[in-house]
Amino acid sequence: MVEQLDELYREVILEHFKNPTHSGELPDAQIRASGVNPLCGDELAFHVKLRDGRLERVRFRGKGCVISQAAASMLATQLEGKTVREAERIMDAMKGLMKGQEPDASADLGDLEALAGVRKFPVRIKCAALSWNVVEQGLEAHAHGGH
């Protein structure tokens, strides 16, 4: 295998794909959002249970490529327990990371940092980005509908 491939499919990414840590549904979720990548058919649905301004529980369901499903698992893991503001900071940092920017030091990216290798495979960026696009949409819709 060429080196770049190991950079795209880092160990931790493969691990999240094979054994996703936050797959499932939340019957009492206030936020339910889903999305697809029409070109490749990746599908993701996120459920988020909010409590006291925090994303108390985050679960996802989906099917698609390694990158899209691992990104969803890592994002769900990382967002759980964070405040809405912290979650937004994480997702903004991920968008920046895909453009080659250094992530904001205050954003707690955890395993998500492993997705940095995706930016060398431009056609695969949308696979990773599906997860934060879906969660952001869900948060926005909730913020607008909730007031």
Add this chain to the structure above:
Amino acid sequence: MTLNVERIRRDFPILSRTVHGKPLVYLDNAATSQKPRQVIDALSAYYSRFNANIHRGIHALAEEATAAYEAVRERTARFIRAPSPRAVVFTRNATEAINLFANGWGRSRLGPGDEILLSEMEHHSNLVPWQLLAKATGSSLAFIPITDDGRLQLDRLDALLTPRTKLVAVTHMSNVLGTINPVAQLAERAHRQGALVLLDAAQSAPHLPLDVQQLGCDALAFSSHKMLGPTGVGVLYAREELLEAMEPFLGGGEMISDVQLTSATWNEIPWKFEAGTPNIAGVIAFGEALAYLERVGMAQVRAHERELTAYAFTRLRELDGVTLYGPPGDAEDRGGAVSFNLEGLHPHDVGTVLDAEGVAIRAGHHCAKPLMRRLGVPATARASFYLYNTREEVDRLLDALHAVQAFFGRPAPARPVR
């Protein structure tokens, strides 16, 4: 007689390059073929020796360019056994050829109550133009369903072909399933109901001996770039009386006979459909592609690909959790486009790892989203063969697929909801 593949490969400069440090194995021929140096040289010969605009000039260069361009029309007619070069219109690609026919023939003839019969296995290029036409004319679309092994359900044809059916537009060979459709039978039954038949031959013209008269189709569309020629050249064949009666698709220079300030009369066929300066260099180089295929022999190309396809099927079956789509590998009615999926893996991941191994395949919906839905998958991986591919390359594909499975391992079954 078998092909001298080693000798053929020497004609294709790109086949000796490496990708990520590995020798290229090019198995994306259904998307576009590679080009022999004869075709590449013809492009530069035109520009360095007789570049001129065609049909209008009175100087030597224009005469040479016009003669070369029109000679390719004659060669194309011979290649598909068309009765006359007047039945051959050059376009940009097969898509434009289908759009030309849909607009030139369909707009003035179809109305509410009329039907266009397509199939579930069409490429978007033989689907969306008819959707546009149906919307513009108030006519409607009907579809021949497919069987689970990727063949047309011909037993449904009697119910689908009615006096309302004005046109049957189907693919000759599926770009996803590899299925070669029984066109002669389809055409006979369509004609009995008074319907015309258009064939999307984008996948068949590069790989099979074609005879439009034997096939019995009224129109046929294909692209140069899938058959060793350059991009930017396509062909619409249609019976002369249809072309005569059709309205022009594009207006402009060359397609006219006389022009007044508020009206114009049309040039003769086929020039009536070739407005503006065409892809002269591309058409001339396409002539070299046809000459190349004629020298090799289309029957030999077909025999070589049948053998490779059967071999690829046998080898692919050894993979754990593989699903193969379309008719069996050794079936007479299948060409060399082989779609497959590996359990638990998205084709894009398969394609990315294969690329790292130097193996170029296609992964995606292959511009056939309704067919993907029918197959119940978001996408497939597809290997597609041509005259320069070898059994060793099939082996390289298999080695790389084994590497894919080793790399990703088998994903764990979905966990219960927590």
